[in-house]
Amino acid sequence: MTSTVTAATPMQVLELYRAAVYAKDVEALMQLYAPDVQVFDMWGTWAYEGAGAWRTSVSDWFGSLGDDLVRVEMEDVQHTQSGELAVLSAFVTYRGMSAQGQELRSMNNRLTLVCRQDGGGWQVIHEHSSSPADFESGKVMLRRG
Amino acid sequence: MTSTVTAATPMQVLELYRAAVYAKDVEALMQLYAPDVQVFDMWGTWAYEGAGAWRTSVSDWFGSLGDDLVRVEMEDVQHTQSGELAVLSAFVTYRGMSAQGQELRSMNNRLTLVCRQDGGGWQVIHEHSSSPADFESGKVMLRRG
Numbered sequence: 002m003t004s005t006v007t008a009a010t011p012m013q014v015l016e017l018y019r020a021a022v023y024a025k026d027v028e029a030l031m032q033l034y035a036p037d038v039q040v041f042d043m044w045g046t047w048a049y050e051g052a053g054a055w056r057t058s059v060s061d062w063f064g065s066l067g068d069d070l071v072r073v074e075m076e077d078v079q080h081t082q083s084g085e086l087a088v089l090s091a092f093v094t095y096r097g098m099s100a101q102g103q104e105l106r107s108m109n110n111r112l113t114l115v116c117r118q119d120g121g122g123w124q125v126i127h128e129h130s131s132s133p134a135d136f137e138s139g140k141v142m143l144r145r146g
Numbered sequence: 147m148t149s150t151v152t153a154a155t156p157m158q159v160l161e162l163y164r165a166a167v168y169a170k171d172v173e174a175l176m177q178l179y180a181p182d183v184q185v186f187d188m189w190g191t192w193a194y195e196g197a198g199a200w201r202t203s204v205s206d207w208f209g210s211l212g213d214d215l216v217r218v219e220m221e222d223v224q225h226t227q228s229g230e231l232a233v234l235s236a237f238v239t240y241r242g243m244s245a246q247g248q249e250l251r252s253m254n255n256r257l258t259l260v261c262r263q264d265g266g267g268w269q270v271i272h273e274h275s276s277s278p279a280d281f282e283s284g285k286v287m288l289r290r291g
Contacts, residue, residue: 039224039235041256041274044281047237047290048256079184081260081271084229088260090184090272092192111186111193113258113274115226115233126226127235129186129258131276134286136189141279141286145192 007032007122011087012080014116014123019073025063029055035117035124043110043130043141069105072096075112085118092145093130109145110134152177153241156232157225159261159268164218170208174189176201180269188255188275188286214250217241220257230263237290238275253277254290 006029008014014033021030031052040049042058048054075091082088093112097105115127132141151174153159159178166175176197179185185194187203194200220236227233238257242250260272277286 040259041235041276043276043279045200045278047278047287075265077261079272081262083231083262085227085229086231086233088231088233088272090186101286109192111274113186113260113272115258115260117226117228121266127224127233127258128234129256129274129276131186131188131274132279133186133190133192134188134279139285141284142192143284144202 008124009114009122011089011114011116011123012078014114014125015078015091016074016088019075021069022073024072025058025066027060027063030059034128035119035126038125039127041127041129041131043132055102066097068100070098070100072098087116087118087123089114089116108143124132149267153261153269154267156227156234156259156261156268157223159226159259159270160220160223160234160236167216167218167285170211170215172201172205174209175204178270179273180264183270184272185270186274186276208283211242213245215243215245232261232263232268234259234261253288 009015014051017033034052036052040055056134067115074094078091090113093110096107099105110130113129114125116123117126134141153162175216179197181197183197185200219239223236225234235258238255239250244250255275255277259270260273261268262271279286
């Protein structure tokens with residue numbers, strides 16, 4: 002499935018992100034990212050520099066899910082915009098669901114998205130996702146509640 | 147020691163941050179932050195909302211250092227600016243030094259700073275710092291190299 006939708010507003014980036022992840026649609030998701038995007042992802046890698054590197058990671062993620070689906074929820078979204086830049090921050094819940102709609106697992110993240118207006122729409126130029134680490138154990142906390 | 151220096155450019159925020167941390171000067175550091183700042187810090191807490199909450203955390207950090215000093219180094223700084231918003235990203239090394247100048251420990255972080263121009267200068271309105279987590283152990287990686 003290939004989508005040609007681009008984000009008309011910074012907030013729409015979040016909507017399209019949610020939809021692309023649920024659809025496990027690499028092309029739709031990658032349309033949200035600028036070619037020169039830098040991603041500080043939560044897991045395993047210090048930085049993905051450029052859409053090509055990030056696409057590989059996204060493809061691996063979607064490919065690892067099998068029949069499962071991921072439902073994305075955003076809470077406490079903050080939004081600032083000036084000129085051609087916009088910044089969004091939010092707390093994200095990723096819910097792994099079976100194809101039958103049963104919740105299998107869930108995880109909380111903090112998300113910062115920096116978007117740039119470019120011709121027809123808004124694209125992500127920098128993404129930073131993480132969870133805080135427990136100082137004693139060094140382990141990331143996966144539940145905000 | 148109280149400083150009245152404010153950042154004339156987004157890049158100067160980094161310089162003043164370095165100097166304030168090395169001096170363990172809470173007032174100088176807090177001048178870099180807007181009253182409504184949101185901080186996603188690496189350790190223990192999901193978010194600090196507002197300069198008051200962040201000030202408490204900074205005071206605790208500096209207070210915990212005793213005679214030690216912290217040297218901050220920034221690498222691969224990326225900088226984007228439009229209108230009254232600027233975004234900086236960097237890889238940071240925090241080096242714990244004895245008062246005699248001996249290196250005691252060091253740690254790498256990823257840092258995203260969102261700055262807003264407000265009257266006389268630039269202030270941080272959103273900070274996100276983290277290190278990636280190892281998928282198997284769930285532990286944060288503290289060395290980039």
